[in-house]
Amino acid sequence: MPRLLVTGGRGQLGVALSRYADTPGRDDLDLTEPASIAAALEAYTPEVVINAAAYTDVDGAESDEAGARAINSDGAQSLAVACRDRGIRLIHISTDYVFSGEVPRGGDPATAPGFEPHDPTGPTTAYGRTKLAGERAVLTAYPEATIIRTAWLYTGPWRVILDQPGGDFVATMIRLESERETVNVVNDQWGSPTYVGSMADQLLGLLSAEKAGSVDARGRTLHLAGGGRATWFELARAVFEFLGADPERVQPCTSEEFPRPAPRPEFSVLSDRSWRDLGLDPLGEWREDLGPGLTYLASSRNQSSRGSARDRDA
Ligand SMILES: NC(=O)c1ccc[n+]([C@@H]2O[C@H](COP(=O)([O-])OP(=O)(O)OC[C@H]3O[C@@H](n4cnc5c(N)ncnc54)[C@H](OP(=O)(O)O)[C@@H]3O)[C@@H](O)[C@H]2O)c1
Known part of the structure; x- marks a missing residue:
């Protein structure tokens, strides 16, 4: 493996790559401070940098677009210049939020083809606009850089098991399963749930293939996301099922019933063709990645409740 540095080291992707990379947090490498970027690159001397640092508060960005832009676009550009x-x-x-969120060619979201990298973008959220500006700024400053778009990223059960701070949709559903009898989840937004551990593995696979000379992704924009597609409702039901809970406790609702400051895309499924075209294996179907961590969590909870019952009886 090349010597790797991942920015945003305390975030989901940074943590997932931390066994294989230097992963400075914002206090060590701040994208809004070019001097901090330069100092970190001099200190860690990486051969490869993965920029996983971002302003990811999608709703917060609606009232703080300048703050999001400073990190997602200007900061990304500073990093690109420093790496170049x-x-x-x-x-x-x-x-995936760089796309407009409309179903391509007005099709059915359950069957419409996923977005390809060259499909027209047109984000409707401040977060999406700043991320698209970031892609363009990076490629303008450093045409050999690679853009990798992902979607609906989660750490899920491992966040709970390892007691990691922060949240993601799957981790939230795990918590709500233990707190509420029923949960309403939107069933009219379609996307590509992506387990961050599998994404990290794929990125490492790409880097080792590049090091071996069998792949060259420089200058490309690629999509890397879980296979298949789901609505948030389907994803939530699958979480309950894998936990051994009754999936009927998850009820469908519409986006209108659950308004958010940032309008969420109806459709942001990503095609894996660009990844396969490089000769790399795509991520598996999203359910396959979701299951193992949740069944492990469910069985460890069962074991500990059996242990507590034994202690009580003794
Ligand atoms: N999460 C998703 O569903 C999703 C979906 C599609 C694409 N993505 C993209 O995937 C990448 C990784 O996402 P993630 O889920 O791992 O994000 P995350 O968990 O929110 O982590 C982002 C990290 O970036 C750090 N950061 C923020 N501002 C910074 C700055 N000025 N300098 C350095 N670091 C800074 C944050 O630090 P603090 O904790 O100190 O703020 C945080 O640790 C991002 O590019 C994101 O846009 C994510």
């Missing part, structure tokens, strides 16, 4: 000037390979992580 040092000859460091750069992989910049972006998002």
Whole structure:
């Protein structure tokens, strides 16, 4: 493996890559401070940088677009310039929210083809606009950089098991399963649930294939997200099922019934063709990645409740 540095080291992707990379947090490498970027690159001397740092508060960005832009676009550009000037390979992580969220060609979201990298973008959220500006700024400053868009990223059960701070949709559903009898979840937004551990593995696979000379992704924009598609409701039901809970406790609702400051895309499924075209294996179907961590969590909870019952009886 090349010597790797991942920005945003305390975030989901940073933590998932921390066994294989230097993963400075914002206090060590702040994208809004070019001097901090330069100091970190000099200190860690990476061969490859993955930019996983971002302003990811999608609702918060609606009232703080300048703050989001400073990190997602200006900060990404500063990093690209610093990597270019040092000859460091750069992989910049972006998002499905760069698309408008409309179903392509007015089709059925359950069957319409997922977005390809070259499909027209047109984000409707401040977060999406700043991330798209970031993609363009990175490629303008450093045309050999690679943009990798992902979607609906979660750490899920491992966040609970390892007691990691922060939240994601799957981790929230795990918590709500233990707190509420029923949960209403929107069933009219379609996307590509992506387990962050599998995404990390794929990124490492790409880097080792590049190091071996069998793949060259420089200058490309690629999609890397869980296979298949789901609505948030379907994802929530699957979480309950894998936990051994009654999935009927998850009830469908519409986006209108659950308004958010940032309008969520109706459709942001990502096609895996660009990844397969490189000769790399795509991520598996999203359910396959979701299951193991949740069944492990459910069985460890069962064991500990059996242990507590034994202690009580003794
Ligand atoms: N999460 C998703 O569902 C999703 C979906 C599609 C694409 N993505 C993209 O995937 C990438 C990784 O996402 P993630 O879920 O791992 O994000 P995350 O968990 O929110 O982590 C982002 C990290 O970036 C750090 N950061 C913020 N501002 C920074 C700055 N100025 N300098 C350095 N670090 C800074 C944050 O630090 P603090 O904790 O100190 O704020 C945080 O640790 C991002 O590019 C994101 O846009 C995510």
